[in-house]
Amino acid sequence: MPEIALQLDIAAQRSVVLAALTTHDGLTGWWTDAVDRDGDVLLLTLPGAPEPYRLRVQRADTDKVVWSNAGVFPPQWAGTWISWDLAEQPGAPERTVLLLRHGGWQPGGEHGIPAVAGTWAELVVRLKDYAQSGEKQPYFVTTRRHDPA
Numbered sequence: 001m002p003e004i005a006l007q008l009d010i011a012a013q014r015s016v017v018l019a020a021l022t023t024h025d026g027l028t029g030w031w032t033d034a035v036d037r038d039g040d041v042l043l044l045t046l047p048g049a050p051e052p053y054r055l056r057v058q059r060a061d062t063d064k065v066v067w068s069n070a071g072v073f074p075p076q077w078a079g080t081w082i083s084w085d086l087a088e089q090p091g092a093p094e095r096t097v098l099l100l101r102h103g104g105w106q107p108g109g110e111h112g113i114p115a116v117a118g119t120w121a122e123l124v125v126r127l128k129d130y131a132q133s134g135e136k137q138p139y140f141v142t143t144r145r146h147d148p149a
Helices: 014-022 024-030 110-133
Strands: 004-010 035-038 041-044 053-061 064-069 081-089 092-103
Touching (some): 004 110, 024 035, 024 110
């Protein structure tokens, strides 16, 4: 089955990258500003989406985070899983090698892979920037921001 795979080097300790993948503050720092949780299911709201993305946390430890699609939206994600492998850069414990894999695409569903891969590329750059700087810049913003006059 086809799979999306992206790897990058992050100038941050593995614990910082892990927190970006497993905590509310972390996920709102790079993915979307609207993250909720229902037990072991992450609820990620994106602008214009008819319902939240539902991702079941299958594993979350120091070297791997795994989510599986726990909803019916988006339909092309049915049966897919997302894994994040975290490893220290050899000889540089302040750096993390992150490998994202999104697989389990069903026959007929893989036509959406190019668009999803492009979005993942944007997201992992945001994740990297957030882990390195601590500055929140979620890719998806659902709340209206109002600048005082």
